[in-house]
Amino acid sequence: SQTIHQWPATLVQPVGSPLSLECTVEGTSNPNLYWYRQAAGRGLQLLFYSVGIGQISSEVPQNLSASRPQDRQFILSSKKLLLSDSGFYLCAWSVGQWGETQYFGPGTRLLVL
Amino acid sequence: AQSVSQHNHHVILSEAASLELGCNYSYGGTVNLFWYVQYPGQHLQLLLKYFSGDPLVKGIKGFEAEFIKSKFSFNLRKPSVQWSDTAEYFCAVNGMDSNYQLIWGAGTKLIIKP
Known part of the structure; x- marks a missing residue:
């Protein structure tokens, strides 16, 4: 069966520091992958999606970037975090x-x- | 642009009450419609979905939803709620020209009083 992992579960970072969040999927090949931000009372906002290795589509211009170095790995990054990047x-x-x-x-x- | 509106942000019911959560969307073409649920401390998971065919869709845990195309609605219903239905419910829509994107409603927090 398929499983999806994200880490870390919780992260506290100072403003201006870099960010790397990792997501991996098991049990399936060539998945479409997505990064969302969920804000209380505002639903889910799609940040990035990927249909294949190295293929990234950005939906919201912002301080974040995404990469897909392997078929089942999706990484969300930032060079310098802002206060407004806080979220789920x-x-x-x-x-x-x-x-x-x-x-x-x-x-x-x-x-x- | 597509949008999804969920009418109630918070709903409080007693056990055994009937439930209806509203969802309206704005998109004129063919759509897929989803209800997702997030129980406290758990992953967001699919409750039910409509792709085509019978507009009355049945999902897990006794939930159902009816797609009314003329009203651009996809309301979620359950005849008798249980305390374990306490969760946040999200409606989402995928239009035929939106490729891989789901457009999400803001969510409804449902609290069931025992």
Whole structure:
């Protein structure tokens, strides 16, 4: 069966520090991968998605970037964190094309101080 | 641009009460519709989905949703809620030209009083 891992679960970082959040998927090949930010009372905001290695689409211009160095690995990064980057970050995967169900990881809670 | 509106941000019910959570979307073309649920301390998970066919869709744990195309709605229902239904519920829509993107509602926090 398929599983999705995210780490770390919780992270506290100072403003201006770099960020690297990792997401890996097991049990499936060539998944579509997604990074979301979940804000209280505002639902999920899609940040990046990837349909293959090295293919990244950005939905919201901001202080973050994403990379997909391997088929089942998706990394969310920042060179210099801002206070506004605090939030709950979710990774998800799906297979196939339009409209397939997305499956979510446990999330990473990031607090920037 | 596509958008999804969930009418209630917070709902409090007693056990055995009936539930209906509203979801409306703005998109004129073919859509896939989803309800996801996030139980306290757990992953966001799929509750039910509509792709085509019967507009009345049944999901896990006794939930169902009805797609009414003319009203651009996909309301979630359950005839008798339980304390374990306490969770946050999200409606999401994927339009045919949106490629891989799900557009999400803001979520409804449901609290069931025992």
